[in-house]
Amino acid sequence: MSTSQGWDADRGLARIQELERLPGALLPILHALQDEFGYVDKAAIPLVASALNLSHAEVHGVVSFYHDFRHDPAGRHVLKLCRAEACQSMGCEKMIRHVENRLGVKLGATTEDRSFTVEAVYCLGNCALSPAVMLDGKLYGRVSSDVADFLIDDAKRHS
């Protein structure tokens, strides 16, 4: 999902210019930058600020407010694990601990080999098929520890 090719000012500026005229353009721009680079690079902040006539602090404040925007490149695969109530009622905490142990990282971190970023998420809207996870933007339901293992193995094979 995340390309993580590293920041490139020209490509970044091009994405900013495509969207800067939208009313309330900041979130669409930040999403576009994250889509392009896998995260929002610090170097993008002054460019965005100048395009939208905002202060650096205002832009930084928005980037840091929202859980979605990453400050560093993500791993090759992003695994979001739901830990909201419906998934808890079906034992997601146990599955999450299993995934953390398996990959050797806590929620919110990226594995050393940069293959996986594991994140907590609060509800993926799949609450009748709990526990739910999202791997690289794709939703999965009834994810036991075994299914999680299968998803991880499968992603590893395809990267």
Added chain:
Amino acid sequence: MSSKIYVPGDAAALSVGAEAVAKAMAEQIAYRRLDASVVRNGSRGMFWLEPLVEIETSRGRIAYGPVTAEQVPGLFDAGFLDAKPHRLHLGVTEEIPYLKKQERLTFARCGITDPLSLSDYVGHGGYRGLERALTLTPQAIVEEVTNSGLRGRGGAGFPTGIKWRTVLNTAADQKYIVCNADEGDSGTYADRMIMEGDPFVLIEGMTIAGFAVGATSGYIYLRSEYPHAFRQLQRAIAIAYDKGYLGENVAGSGKRFDLEPRMGAGAYICGEETSLLESLEGKRGQIRFKPPLPAIKGLFGQPTVVNNVISLATVPIILDKGAHYYRDFGMGKSRGTLTIQLAGNIKYGGLVEKAFGLTLREAIYDFGGGTASGRPLRAVQAGGPLGAYFPESLLDTPLDYEAFAERKGMLGHGGIVVFDDTVDLAHQARFAMEFCAVESCGKCTPCRVGSTRGVEVIDKIVANQDRVKNLELLGDLCEVLTDGSLCALGGLIPFPVQSAIRHFPEDFDKPAPPPSAYRPNQTQETQSWR
């Protein structure tokens, strides 16, 4: 005759393999040189049967499920195109009791039509509401919605018509319709289902709202956790523009309505309407003081209708069939239908659209079949993370806004999360505070700081440190949160906490566990882990 095979393209169905099933179907059709096509419909909302495959016959649609890709060749061998028997054969879809017992008004088309076929939409009663609205004055449209008794389905239950009237009566050069599609409550997925399964009904509802209040521009603020719904909305909106149902001359009326989907960025608080507006404007999603109400000063300072997806998607049928048709469903001050979402530890989880008044017990047992684990039910949380935990003894509460409020609970967006007897309510209370700490926008001190203190106090209670004193302190803290927070997050987070203490005191009164045994979450040390 060409056969039609329906394989849902709904995200939940895809999450259990519907894409592979659709692919296998297409392969079999090609391999066997059959005259058949695969339609990607929305979900019927019976998720334990997903992927639910249907085949069109003269007797109506026949269902098979849950189907795996491996079973597809066998289905063809058994002659499922002619609705022949098979182990997965479920009979006529509409006759399945779960569906038959429902009153589907808002979800009338969901799972039946091809969500991206405008002709399918119109062929199944779509755009009749708009057609009628175009013959009415703005005042008369607002009157119709007011008389229907429709209340905001997002959770607060505020009368939709009253909101519209305020915007209609506020003069401005530019007004907006904003759809709140930030469906963040755990246990809810009705918004997602309708946006994926019948997106034109939302587009039609927003267009009618625009004509009613004099707004020419609309936004759908969708949570980023729903990328599939976002793509579906983008496609549906592009089709509506292409066919003249959006843009400068909607359906040949000479009236303008523009619509754009916008993606949130993973902040629960942006489901609160003023935070949502801040976010749409490109700012931090911090809540605003009210007044001024968004109906008077909303998006970019202009009069704005902010309604939930289900509220707006219900407007077309109200306009089409009339206010009285809709208000004849329901009880007391809760009129029409509620889209109940059965979730969590439940055998038959899914969407149940039913007139207000069904009891929790009927929803959970008559529809849901009890717990998925087969263990005894212990607690039910309705209304999302800010809703109360109810014990078995409150299951006869009718699903009605006022009945829930009387029992210090909240019906909210209609999500019902079931827990079996393995649940620890002290853990759930702690989670509520932890969630509030993660998702607080930071504006009000009680919510920003109090939630973290709440986690600590609950940890002390569980560890049996000055238990009596700390329970009292937690009570005080909840009072401060209720009284000192501007919005529902800080204001209502005491609901799950206090209901857990009230109804399940034994979970807060256990001997202290050894330090190594109690491991709430490994996330205690920091909140920046998300």
